[in-house]
Amino acid sequence: ETGVTQTPRHLVMGMTNKKSLKCEQHLGHNAMYWYKQSAKKPLELMFVYSLEERVENNSVPSRFSPECPNSSHLFLHLHTLQPEDSALYLCASSQELGSGANVLTFGAGSRLTVL
C-alpha cells in the first residue's frame, strides 16, 4: 500500500469514550502532522512530528494526545471529547520540515462525531 492511510474513516463516540485514530505512511517521509478540518474554516495544525520527535503542539487541549512510535505511524488518542471536537481529522506527511517546497501528502481523513 502506498501514500498515507488513515483508520477509521468514520468514528462516532460519546463524550466519555476513549478512542484512537491511526495514520500510516509508506513514503519514507520524516515528518508527520495532525490537522483538524472544520467546515468553512482553515486547516488547523494540531501536532507535528519530525523523526519521531514532537516539534509542535499548537495549544491543543489535553483531551487530544498524539503518539509517534516510529517514522511510519502516528496516532491521535481521544479522551473525554466535546461535541465541538466533531470534525475531519487529517494526517499528513512530508519529506522533511523547514524547507520551501515541502509538499504535504494527506490521508483521506477520519470523520469524527462526538455525541
Place this chain on the structure above:
Amino acid sequence: GQNIDQPTEMTATEGAIVQINCTYQTSGFNGLFWYQQHAGEAPTFLSYNVLDGLEEKGRFSSFLSRSKGYSYLLLKELQMKDSASYLCAVLDSNYQLIWGAGTKLIIKP
C-alpha cells in the same frame, strides 16, 4: 495577524475557464501552495510558487505576485471532475503553513 483570503464558493460551466483568487498577509513568505480536495477525500498537491509569474501545468496554471500578496489558480477547459474545494496556503518566515478556508468550486453542465 496572518491571514489568507479566498472566495468561499464559485460556480462555473463545463468547458469554461475559472480563476480562483487568493490574497495573503503573512509574516514573511517562503512560497505559496494550491491543493485540491474532492469531497470526502484527501487534499492533493497542485502547485507551488515562490517566484513571481505564471506556472502552467496542463489545464491548471498558478500565478503569484509577491509585491501584491496575491495568487490565483486558473483552471481551463473545465470538467465535471474539477468540482472540488481548492485550498491556498502560504509558507511564512518560520516555514509554518498558513491556510485559507478553501474555495468550493461547483461545475455545472
